[in-house]
Amino acid sequence: MNHMRKVTLFLTLAMVTMLMVGGLCFGAEKYPTKPIQVIVPYSAGGSSDLLARTVEKIWTKYSTQPMLVIDKPGAGGVQGTEYVVRAKPDGYTVLFAYGSGCDLVMPHLQKMPYDPLKDLAPVARLSIHSVVVNVSGKSPIKSMKDLIEYANKGNRITAAVSTAAGAVDIVMRAIAKRANIPITTVPFAGGADAVTALAGGHLVIGGGHPSEVLPHIKAGRFRPIGVALDRRDGTLPNVPTLKEQGINVATWGSVKGVAVPLGTPPEIIAYLESTLKKVCEDKDFKKTMAQIGQPIDYLNTKDWAAFMPKASKDYGDMIKELGIKI
Amino acid sequence: MKKSERIVAIITSLGGVWIMYYGWHTLKLGSIHIPDAGLLPFLCGVGLAVLGVVWMLILQWAKEPTHEGPVEKRLWHRPLLSLVLMVLYGWAMESVGYITSTLIFVIAWQKIIEREKWLKTMIIALIGTFAMYALFVYLLKVPIPPEFFAR
Amino acid sequence: MDIFAGLINGFSIALMGTNILFCFLGALIGTAIGVLPGLGPAATIALLLPLTYVIGSPVTAIIMMAGIYYGAMYGGSTTSILLNLPGEAASVVTCIDGYQMAKKGRAGAALGIAAIGSFIAGTVAVIGLTFFAPPLAEFALDFGPPEYFALTTLGLLLAVTLSGGSITKGLIILIVGLLLAMVGLDPISGKIRFTFGSIGLQGGFDFVTLAMGVFGLGEILYNLESTMKTELVTRKIGKIFPTLKDWADSKWAILRGSVIGFFIGIIPGGGSVISSLASYAIEKKYSKHPEEFGQGAIQGVAGPESANNAASSSSFIPLLTLGIPGNAAIAMIFAALMIQGITPGPFLVAEHPDLFWGVIASMYIGNAMLLVLNLPMVGLWVQMLRVPYGILAPVIVLFTTVGVYSVQNQVFDIYSMLFFAALGYGMRKLKFDPAPLPLAFVLGPMVERSLRQSLLISGGDLTIFVTRPISGTLIAIFVLLIVGQTTFFIKRKMRGKKTTAT
Numbered sequence: 001m002n003h004m005r006k007v008t009l010f011l012t013l014a015m016v017t018m019l020m021v022g023g024l025c026f027g028a029e030k031y032p033t034k035p036i037q038v039i040v041p042y043s044a045g046g047s048s049d050l051l052a053r054t055v056e057k058i059w060t061k062y063s064t065q066p067m068l069v070i071d072k073p074g075a076g077g078v079q080g081t082e083y084v085v086r087a088k089p090d091g092y093t094v095l096f097a098y099g100s101g102c103d104l105v106m107p108h109l110q111k112m113p114y115d116p117l118k119d120l121a122p123v124a125r126l127s128i129h130s131v132v133v134n135v136s137g138k139s140p141i142k143s144m145k146d147l148i149e150y151a152n153k154g155n156r157i158t159a160a161v162s163t164a165a166g167a168v169d170i171v172m173r174a175i176a177k178r179a180n181i182p183i184t185t186v187p188f189a190g191g192a193d194a195v196t197a198l199a200g201g202h203l204v205i206g207g208g209h210p211s212e213v214l215p216h217i218k219a220g221r222f223r224p225i226g227v228a229l230d231r232r233d234g235t236l237p238n239v240p241t242l243k244e245q246g247i248n249v250a251t252w253g254s255v256k257g258v259a260v261p262l263g264t265p266p267e268i269i270a271y272l273e274s275t276l277k278k279v280c281e282d283k284d285f286k287k288t289m290a291q292i293g294q295p296i297d298y299l300n301t302k303d304w305a306a307f308m309p310k311a312s313k314d315y316g317d318m319i320k321e322l323g324i325k326i
Numbered sequence: 327m328k329k330s331e332r333i334v335a336i337i338t339s340l341g342g343v344w345i346m347y348y349g350w351h352t353l354k355l356g357s358i359h360i361p362d363a364g365l366l367p368f369l370c371g372v373g374l375a376v377l378g379v380v381w382m383l384i385l386q387w388a389k390e391p392t393h394e395g396p397v398e399k400r401l402w403h404r405p406l407l408s409l410v411l412m413v414l415y416g417w418a419m420e421s422v423g424y425i426t427s428t429l430i431f432v433i434a435w436q437k438i439i440e441r442e443k444w445l446k447t448m449i450i451a452l453i454g455t456f457a458m459y460a461l462f463v464y465l466l467k468v469p470i471p472p473e474f475f476a477r
Numbered sequence: 478m479d480i481f482a483g484l485i486n487g488f489s490i491a492l493m494g495t496n497i498l499f500c501f502l503g504a505l506i507g508t509a510i511g512v513l514p515g516l517g518p519a520a521t522i523a524l525l526l527p528l529t530y531v532i533g534s535p536v537t538a539i540i541m542m543a544g545i546y547y548g549a550m551y552g553g554s555t556t557s558i559l560l561n562l563p564g565e566a567a568s569v570v571t572c573i574d575g576y577q578m579a580k581k582g583r584a585g586a587a588l589g590i591a592a593i594g595s596f597i598a599g600t601v602a603v604i605g606l607t608f609f610a611p612p613l614a615e616f617a618l619d620f621g622p623p624e625y626f627a628l629t630t631l632g633l634l635l636a637v638t639l640s641g642g643s644i645t646k647g648l649i650i651l652i653v654g655l656l657l658a659m660v661g662l663d664p665i666s667g668k669i670r671f672t673f674g675s676i677g678l679q680g681g682f683d684f685v686t687l688a689m690g691v692f693g694l695g696e697i698l699y700n701l702e703s704t705m706k707t708e709l710v711t712r713k714i715g716k717i718f719p720t721l722k723d724w725a726d727s728k729w730a731i732l733r734g735s736v737i738g739f740f741i742g743i744i745p746g747g748g749s750v751i752s753s754l755a756s757y758a759i760e761k762k763y764s765k766h767p768e769e770f771g772q773g774a775i776q777g778v779a780g781p782e783s784a785n786n787a788a789s790s791s792s793f794i795p796l797l798t799l800g801i802p803g804n805a806a807i808a809m810i811f812a813a814l815m816i817q818g819i820t821p822g823p824f825l826v827a828e829h830p831d832l833f834w835g836v837i838a839s840m841y842i843g844n845a846m847l848l849v850l851n852l853p854m855v856g857l858w859v860q861m862l863r864v865p866y867g868i869l870a871p872v873i874v875l876f877t878t879v880g881v882y883s884v885q886n887q888v889f890d891i892y893s894m895l896f897f898a899a900l901g902y903g904m905r906k907l908k909f910d911p912a913p914l915p916l917a918f919v920l921g922p923m924v925e926r927s928l929r930q931s932l933l934i935s936g937g938d939l940t941i942f943v944t945r946p947i948s949g950t951l952i953a954i955f956v957l958l959i960v961g962q963t964t965f966f967i968k969r970k971m972r973g974k975k976t977t978a979t
Contacts (some may be wrong), residue, residue, distance in 0.1 A: 074887055
């Protein structure tokens with residue numbers, strides 16, 4: 001009797017496993033043979049999540065298998081990224097938004113459980129979310145020059161930033177240093193909160209990525225006065241850069257690229273790279289990206305691999321210069 | 327009952343003192359005009375330390391409550407065992423996958439906590455696991471950790 | 478466009494076959510995930526987002542998503558009442574009195590009043606949304622850090638009065654709640670607090686893990702103590718529907734809950750969790766029989782359940798009129814709109830009137846559907862109490878585990894839920910009332926953040942809290958409450974002394 005129960009147990013276990021495996025089908029077919037898990041280390045509804053879902057929508061046009069977007073937020077992106085670092089390098093676990101704050105900024109400020117530059121294999125860059133400096137639509141300030149004059153008249157300048165020692169905070173502190181005006185940065189609990197506070201006119205200036213502030217710029221609630229990039233942002237072509245206005249501040253903002261665990265076969269990386277390239281050149285994709293306020297800044301695997309260490313060094317230098325510590 | 331309450335009250339006070347030190351020394355208080363990360367933890371620490379002492383004083387003064395009605399027999403080992411089981415389940419979910427770990431968890435619960443017969447245990451485990459899988463994975467598409475044997 | 482013309486246009490869209498179908502689907506899915514503990518509307522909308530690419534029409538997609546969101550508020554009360562297990566974060570306080578009602582055999586009445594209250598509140602909020610959306614949205618923007626500080630401090634004061642039993646223990650739990658919320662990254666200084674080097678803790682605890690652990694699993698652990706074979710905790714089922722007296726007792730609670738929920742829902746960051754907690758605190762404060770709270774007072778179910786529904790509808794106001802997503806679930810709907818190529822904001826009514834009015838009209842229909850869907854279900858849900866506890870308990874564990882996991886897709890959250898389960902068990906053993914814990918946990922970080930942000934904005938000038946109209950008024954109420962409470966307390970003491978003296 002006892003023996004029979006063991007057999008039943010074994011059989012049921014086997015059956016259940018079969019059920020799982022059934023959908024995945026073994027064989028020597030070419031990658032991909034099952035849906036690709038895309039890990040976004042930030043919360044659902046944010047700009048990284050939005051980018052991943054926009055790619056997901058177009059992806060099926062060029063690939064036989066769909067993408068499956070999974071948000072794993074926590075610890076400012078570290079938890080989700082670590083999950084990919086430790087995942088099996090078979091091409092079915094892919095990291096999106098590689099190049100954000102937790103890869104370029106955080107390593108200069110705290111100990112990381114992995115090396116963001118060495119423990120991941122880059123695939124391609126998709127977009128750069130620059131930092132845009134805004135004032136309230138009702139504000140008399142129209143440019144950076146006005147802002148400096150406003151400050152020199154003895155007014156206090158408060159700046160809404162998404163989080164302490166984040167990409168936006170760094171830009172604001174750099175402006176304060178290079179333009180030699182005092183700016184008090186006020187950190188909020190994320191980009192949306194900072195944007196809401198500026199929309200209410202509770203602060204003088206605020207920073208945000210174009211995707212966060214575009215609806216408010218369109219509504220006239222915000223006026224963009226400068227872009228902290230080394231060139232103009234594709235989504236806001238009429239807004240001059242800070243450098244154009246004589247303030248030598250340019251950062252990489254938040255870079256959104258794709259990476260896979262180290263050790264992923266090169267042919268899989270090549271497949272992902274070429275498919276992403278096709279997605280980036282797609283007409284519908286371009287249209288949606290323009291609507292959500294995210295520029296397309298595609299880089300192939302080789303250039304992207306060279307870009308990351310450089311961008312990280314740029315951030316490291318700036319953090320050292322500004323003396324930011326946590 | 328009073329003894330355990332007294333121990334917890336002491337722990338509360340000591341914890342409060344430690345939090346005060348942590349807030350003051352590690353996090354820094356800042357000033358009343360521009361508070362730093364440690365100010366509110368420090369104040370909370372003060373609160374806990376004081377409340378712990380107050381609690382002890384109340385216990386000192388209060389009369390031992392007289393028991394009303396028959397005392398119910400309570401077993402402390404079952405909650406403890408089930409908590410251990412749940413921790414193991416969480417760990418197993420990640421390492422061996424959802425289906426296997428769920429099946430084993432339900433079997434273990436029925437055998438260890440409820441002391442059910444094997445037949446009933448197996449029926450509950452199989453139906454339970456299957457229903458969970460159908461609901462969460464098939465219908466709601468929750469991205470649970472993948473099965474170990476299918477990876 | 479005139480509001481009435483818009484609404485008529487909206488109904489003509491919402492009443493189209495596919496839209497009605499998807500409105501129903503949304504309400505159904507919403508109720509289901511509301512009943513399932515842990516699984517929340519934000520995660521569900523994220524999971525179902527790919528479906529919207531297939532649906533094509535943005536109106537239909539948003540109608541369904543909105544249905545999921547407010548439908549979840551209907552379903553959330555079910556397990557709270559029957560099993561002391563919050564089905565939704567916003568239904569945590571419903572556990573306190575709802576579960577006591579169920580223990581007394583009044584589960585049906587509690588479930589019934591929750592459904593009716595939800596329907597009334599939902600409808601009240603949609604009417605508000607229809608007629609007053611734009612001016613109220615501007616009002617919401619006036620809430621800056623000083624206003625948040627005043628409002629949340631007022632909330633914390635209410636939390637102190639929430640606790641039944643010993644004041645000392647209530648205050649200890651309040652502080653524990655504040656401290657638990659501090660774990661992780663401090664957004665103002667960027668410092669990491671109370672993590673002991675753990676990366677998992679750096680993100681802080683999620684509210685859902687606390688709710689599930691302290692209330693749901695804590696109760697299971699405590700019940701497991703009782704006998705060798707766990708018996709049914711609640712045998713009595715009683716009448717299925719609320720009586721006329723229940724209705725008379727709770728009609729004002731429902732109306733107050735609707736209004737409170739409506740206004741808190743508009744404020745970005747407010748949302749349904751805070752509104753339900755606030756409603757409970759206010760009901761208890763102004764009840765003629767505050768001692769009944771925690772023992773199965775029907776107002777303690779009717780108020781919060783109405784409030785969270787009103788808030789879920791009114792949180793569409795900042796989204797649709799300003800383009801500001803106030804909470805996680807609304808943020809997902811925001812994302813869905815953006816992917817469809819629609820930018821929510823002040824131009825939405827003019828540029829996409831079909832969407833704006835179609836969604837609003839669908840909310841009237843959805844609320845009616847939910848009432849029809851939920852009332853007959855009461856009889857069915859109550860049968861859940863007949864399931865032997867030996868089977869029910871592990872099944873609850875399975876449900877909460879997946880539910881908690883689904884919030885952030887992290888196994889770490891399962892462990893933190895178990896930590897909270899142990900905490901909840903300990904609290905029950907030592908006769909701590911868990912009521913102040915969730916409120917302190919939710920409000921604590923807001924109090925701290927807004928205090929420090931305000932002082933950064935004012936440059937360390939403390940007068941910022943009293944010179945601004947809204948925060949000044951709130952601070953004045955705060956002071957009045959404290960003064961009133963203290964004089965009341967002293968008077969009672971004095972009278973007490975006199976009676977003992979004579």
